[in-house]
Amino acid sequence: MERLWTLKLGNVAGPAFRELWTRMGETFHLAIRQNMKASALSIAPAWQVLAPEMGVGKTQGALLYMAMMAKASRKSSPPLRIGGLFVARTIQQCEDAARTINELAGFEAAITRHSSNVVTLQECRRFPVIVITHAAVTQSWAQSYSGIVDAYGSWEGGRRCLVIIDEALANAVEFHSIDEGSLHRVLGLRVSAEFKAKHQQAFDAVSSMLDFFKAVSSRVEEISPIWSEQDPLSSGQIDELEILFRQLVSDLKSVSSYDPIWNDPDSKNAELQHVWETLSAIIQLYRHWALFSIQGAHKALTTGKEKVPRFFAPVVLNATANQDPVLDYRRAKLVSLPKVRSYRNLTIHILRSNGLGKTAMRKAGEARLRHLAQFVSEHTKPGDKWMVVTHLATEALARKHLPEEIALTGHWGSLDGLNDFRDCNKAVLFGLSFRDPAWPVSMYFALRGAQTKEWLRSKEAKAIRHKLEVMSIAAQVIQALGRPRSRKVIDEEGNCLPTDVFVTLPNTSVGRDVESAIGEAFTGAVIRDWAYDLDGLGCQSKQKASPSVAVVTAMKNKSPGRYLISAIAKEVGLTSTETANLKDALRKKRAIVDDLRRLGVSYSVEGSGRGAKSYLVKR
Known part of the structure; x- marks a missing residue:
């Protein structure tokens, strides 16, 4: 680790750093031993959390350990070869982690599995180390010990006995909410009378929730639990309602020609997404609890549930573990580590x-x-x-x-x-x-x-x-x-x-x-x-604005979809002249077109003359 830290990463190490890395290695080794003894009937030990200061090589150290473990396991015969599972926050971090493990191991020891690299579980069995995203482990399969074992618990050489989660687990708690606007939007779907008649029960359920929401809004003036001790519907009734909602969304996918919104793929997907999120929220509100909240003029009903994966003995790397309520909920064990950083500079x-x-x-x-x-x-x-x-x-x-x-x-x-x-x-x-x-x-x-x-x-x-x-x-x-x-x-x-x-x-x-x-x-x-005037009243900047860079940044942060250029221009504060110059640059395929293309964004115009509308479309 010291060679990696100093020669490759360009840092400096001392005795305290060596002690820290030794403790990390001991923690990984303990987790392996615990997992080797685990069974479906075992009582899971507390999660172990490594929360060193920032900039001490915790992620690099974990990847090095994975690489060394994979390399050492080649000396054993199946089924005694130990493998591991590394969980990173984003797809890019997954790819970077797998690349680092393979470089350090000297062979292809790790493979990623995510939405941009769809490989089968059978293909994964050829590799001792699998790297997946946080989003993957908060899905339903990870909510049971058997689900985790079935998916990633073993490979062709043996068992994967080391699970490392890098950074605070994203989406470990899932929230659902509705407001009056979202319910009205579902009830106002632009579909035929025949479609509404076919799904009358589903629409009636949404209408009932809207009536309930209005009644609560009229009498509650603060954050308040609405039902917490007595469920408004039985489990069977909720299951039946979910079937009705799923059928409605399924049939919506085949709607076309009735309204222009259903003929544009981007608009249709956005509408389907909103409908499903609203209907799912209604189901979850009935299944769990409902909290009424007010923020300014906005009122909402919210519910939530924890989706913490049922790993047996994972190790969590999180420099801000003391600020993580999920780890507190899991009663995770904070591993004692020496302080090695000085921030006097x-x-x-x-x-x-x-x-x-x-x-x-x-x-x-x-x-x-x-x-x-x-x-x-x-x-x-x-x-x-x-x-x-x-x-x-x-x-x-x-x-x-x-x-x-x-x-x-x-x-x-x-x-x-x-x-x-x-x-x-x-x-x-x-x-x-x-x-x-x-x-x-x-x-x-x-x-x-x-x-x-x-x-x-x-x-x-x-x-x-x-x-x-x-x-x-x-x-x-x-x-x-x-x-x-x-x-x-x-x-x-x-x-x-x-x-x-x-x-x-x-x-x-x-x-x-x-x-x-x-x-x-x-x-x-x-x-x-910091003696600073936040609003800088009376100050005039001498900096020259860069509208093109602002537009590219705005589109980088957008989800796939179609966006009016006038709306993007308003968002980034472009003047009418700057907006006209932007459209001119897009038409003449200047540098901004290449910058946008790298983000998967294209320029399109619909209509002609004064009625024409310009869009940026992100795929």
């Missing part, structure tokens, strides 16, 4: 303010990001490289105003485990990704079971909601703080090169507790006030 500048959420940032995004671009330019020295993190909804605006040659952008929710920013010596975490006010309650209900209205008003509930909100924000901020140059080790004491990060936190008790969590995670870091 990391300076964290904190602006304590309000108006940091997505809504406020979108509303003031153009002015705020123009002002931020000016701040970045004024505080840039030769050789500086910036990482700028915003909300997904405002990343394109950031890209529009920030100098492309010195700034890289990212958005909340996409940073865990990334090394893309490791050469950035300066960073700005601009705004925060706040959860819905009902999220802490929904999360607690999903993991611990529904509670009463009286409990929701208790001091215990208030403390739990505060704790979960702090955990959610702290995990995001700590992950982001570990992305720039602060993660690279330059000496045996674990120091990093000088790095400055500018952070916005709410001026509340939640913000103060998040700040405390930051101090605990980054030992020795210098924390200072």
